[in-house]
Amino acid sequence: MKRRQICFSIVFLFFSVGFPVYAAFNPLSISDSSSIREDIYYTWLTRSLADLREEKAIIRKNEAGDYFRVSFVEYEKEFAIICNPMVENDFPEKTSGSWILYRDKETEKALRIEFYFTQSSEVYFTFKPSGIKTSIDLRIFNAYLIKDHNFSLTFRDFYTLSIPQFYTLSKNLFPWHFFTPEENLYDANIQIASQLREYQDTISFVPNRAYDENGKPSQIFDSSENLELNTRDNIESNEILEDSDKLQLGSLGYVKWVVDGLVYPQIASYLKIQALKKATVDTSPRSRVETLSSRETIYAALDWTRNLATAYASVQLGRDLDFFTSGTEVNHSFFALSYDTKGLYKESAYIFNSGYSSHLLKPLLYMLALTEPERMYIAAIKDFRSDTEEGKLDIGRFRDALVFLPYFDAKREFQCPVFYAGKEISLDELIANSENDFFSLVRIKTELRFYPLKKE
Incomplete structure (x- = not known):
């Protein structure tokens, strides 16, 4: 010293x-x-x-x-x-x-x-x-x-x-x-965000709905998998209409649809639904989480987003990857200290199988935009919401997912469009409405060739 x-x-x-x-x-x-x-x-x-x-x-x-x-x-x-x-x-x-x-x-x-x-x-x-x-x-x-x-x-x-x-x-x-972001490194993120905005009116929110490898509408989970999917940010849930002129997607189906838009130009097909449901979490035997997992699907969105990123990385590299060695999960611990909106000091590190506290999202995405340009981030959301009188669960469920597209504009100002189930939402509002939630992020390499499925 x-x-x-x-x-x-x-x-x-x-x-x-x-x-x-x-x-x-x-x-x-x-x-x-x-x-x-x-x-x-x-x-x-x-x-x-x-x-x-x-x-x-x-x-x-x-x-x-x-x-x-x-x-x-x-x-x-x-x-x-x-x-x-x-x-x-x-x-x-x-x-x-x-x-x-x-x-x-x-x-x-x-x-x-x-x-x-x-x-x-x-x-x-x-x-x-x-x-x-x-x-x-x-x-x-x-x-x-x-x-x-x-x-x-x-x-x-x-x-x-x-x-x-x-x-x-x-x-x-x-x-x-x-801290010297090069503008052209964010072209793909800017373009994809612009396209997703244009698609907003063509998507109807239907929980548990996605499109399969052939571009056909499909259920993600059947009744035996006992999963209650959330609706967030006052987005209205719709019934399945076979003759609808809109794409029908839940939040998990939506993030797949976005990634499929990058996959299709490379292999002329989309990702398979069943492969995205593979378990990525080992629970401790006889633990409360293991007991709950045997009755209810509590890691649905976490497994889905992890497998989604791994599948896309496999397409890019031309060989099958395993999630645990794929390098797709964001697990940086950038910060020495952080605090929430109430001024209380909070955990600043990544937590395995949980991700990051919602209060860290903005500084985290800022740093990711600087250190990993040409990436978008798919987040699985761990929430503790409950319809019971207590209003909060002691064990969180991963039931939702969304897309972050961070970038720096021509003035070197930070921007981060957020898309959930077909709609753009404000990052600040997301954080304010997710006080107790955690976000587990995976990275997706973005490309200018982005061709998401359209309703025929």
Whole structure:
């Protein structure tokens, strides 16, 4: 640890003597306000609250020609000095390049610095004083990719630290290369999302309904399999109509229909239903789950989505794969810490045979879009809903599935269309309505050749 601290100190000293590194080391082409912050160190950053109340916002230009606004904002218990870049003739407060110093109103001591390096106002670094060092967090929505990592620089060093300097200091800690999404890597996801929107009015929600390998409508489970399939998000369930002019699909049938749209251009047929029902969960003998499983199908959606991803990977590779060695399941544990909508700290890791808590979906999908572009994700949903008076089951059931299509648009802004049983739903609303649910994800390689079954 001492060697690392010495290394950081030497590097910082090297930069602080004025070595010209701006163009060479700015990894995301982020507008850098360091020269402006150096100029306003005494006139803004360290001024008293009373003096700052008299100041009006100013506009300054850095050496690269980028304009920044320097302003003061007062809150209930703290105040902020904001240095934010101009974007399309405006100065959004929290955008790529924004730098904000927060100070306590009562003591006027510095509390933290927030540095925004992407287009999202919910993805940023936080620098906090920690003795003679500085503690660093990297927050992605409601989760932390990095939490309480100490840097061997004083907090005041970060007042004027440039982006190239910070990049050089942090490149072994922080995966900067992941945060430079290439637009063309998301073409297939964008196209598929657009097509699925066009198909919304052609699909009727019918639970337990799918299309077989020949494109013919079929039941997924028979009565002996004792499965109660859910309807979510107020989507109305319809009766089977043999002469319907719409595709009739449940949530499991829908995710198969989507994947079949990728399968058909490769093998000129669709996936077999029976193969997607193969068990992928071994339950402990004489356990409550094993006893329940003998009476009720509780892993239906989990088995279905796992087998679906494995079958598609097998088509792509031209050989039969086993789910457990296929590499299709998402099991990353990206985050050091996370919290839910109530501000309560929560489990941040993947849980085997359960997946991820719903509160992790947004930061998880953000990271997956960065680290695994050209993928969509099929999720099996483990819910604890019950029609009993208690209203909640103590053992969850996998009864539903949906599709995530995360991508970054031309402005490098994160998007994630979600499709459930033929309809697009909001990711934020899904999370809000799934407080106790878990989502087990599998990855599907997307292609521009996407030809889903149409109703003849």
